[in-house]
Amino acid sequence: MRLKRYADILIFALLLIAYPLIITDNYGLNVGIFALENIITVTGLNLLMGYAGQISLGHAGFVGLGAYISAILTATYHWNCWLAMITAFVLVGIVAFFVALPTLKLRGHYLAMATLGLGMILYIFFSQLVDITGGPSGFVGIPYMRFGSLTFSSYSTIYVVTAMITFVIIWLSKNLASFKAGRIFRAIHQDEEAVVALGVNTYHYKVLVFVVSAVFASIAGSLYAHTVIFISPASFGFKRSIQLVTMVMVGGMGNIWGGVTGAIFLTYLPEFLRIFEDYDIIVYGSLLILVIIFMPGGIAGAVEDIYGKFKNTGGREDR
Template identity: 50%
Template sequence: MKRDLLLFACFLLFIMSAPQFFAGGYLMNVLVFVGINTMLAIALNLLLGYAGQISLGHAGFFGMGAYLSGIMTTTYSLNPWIAMPVAAVVVGCLAGLIGLPILKLKGHYLAMATLGLGIILFIVFNETVDLTGGPSGLSGIPNIEFAGIVFDSDVKNYYLIWGVTLVVMLFSLNLASSRIGRALRAVHDSEVAAQVLGVNARILKVQIFALSAVISSLAGSLYAHTMTFISPASFGFNFSIELLTMVVIGGLGSIYGSFLGAALLTLLPEFLRGANDYDIIIYGALLMVMVMYMPGGLVRGFPDLFRKIFKKKAESGHA
């Protein structure tokens, strides 16, 4: 309990001090994306890592949040502070409605159904040109304003995005260690045993699916308001896969793991500048290697690896 708080405090300090070192540089902008992607990875992880339900359509929810917020603030000139919660509620309700039949499916079928949903949303973003601007995108989305400050620079956005991300993280950490988090993990391990103990697995799965969609939508709204321009290309199938990769690499069922995965996958392309189109190959290879050799993700894989190496050394020392 105390240790958890201490860990979170350290993390908070780490995040809040980062601009001291990177302010002004291009990296600042990338770190804003790390924040948004962390939020998304946590959302997907709640569903995949805790409840054991896969989704290949989360980019769709992310996109819905971004477009709803964008359309409401441009076409209908609403304040972002109204648009964001409205978008989140709409996306949450939609996810709940779709989740009811969808979450009855298991494993492969669930993967395909969510994938189909993501692609339908992607097509809608592209085709409803009057609303979304179609493939050429939606521009002129206003920045967020709070207490007279307009969040229009990378450093300001950094604090905005990471402020929200840290709150989402704290929420998720709390949730994971609560009776709901336990019930989710129980459903993951043995659905029938969880039901026998009184856990309503179906409702719980729908709830977590909706919550996950709400967080994704919030991330989407924030993305729209910090970028001020959005286009369908950011919300396609490939991005759903990228999110999946983040969660798997960081570690299923670990909130800090989601941060690690998101940070790694967002920063990696920056260091591989020349290979800009080919990062997809690296994702593919990473996904396969992680599932095969480090199914617990980096968060658990590295300590295990150290332990193994250490053990081997100790053994050879004895011999």
């Protein structure tokens, strides 16, 4: 039984280990690292969207905030990178908490608009605080991650660090999702009024999950800053927020592995679409529409359906 319970996470760990053994060139590792960084953000966003049913169109702002805090502390103030990452983590958590207090009282389109506005405001600060952030020209001179005398400058070493952090994040999220909080999140997603009627303060849970998702985004941002060792506001705008939401939707909301699949799929897809040159934007847009229309549960939902048909029992009993 125990083994069964951990089977999926074990397979995930195996995949993480297998990837750099199969794909050893720098290009493949590089795309892999970006995919992992997206997985981290998307998992957080998936908790917010899929489990708590709340949308955020401004999550790139939190990715950016994490990246900039890490960059500034390590490059300008020469902090240890891990200390900087944790500080970023805490600061983003605090910011997200105070932002979440009024924002998560809103619902539906109003929430979408509010989070979008927040993302925009963060973006404007990244580009306007020129003395601190380097402005639109970007921030140069970020060091690589180090541990003792080890410097993680090669893609293979960065991959190892990122993969370990990703694993921890996924493991935490999986537990969070299967404990009481997770069940309440899912209940909120399905019928918030019923949950309120049971005497549960849904608002507290929503704020909590919002903070968690922002903190995940911050970690991904810090990792990104130390991978590329250069950041600019262009990476943390509205477009990025939309990409993140798309990853959740395409992969499958409310299913951690769905989000993971979406992040992987949409990180690799544009690389394959390079053969389409300018037409990739059309493929991307159409894909988004087609997935929502024909696969409302995303890739994960579609696979479940197929599996259910094979088993003839629906296969959805514990949903």
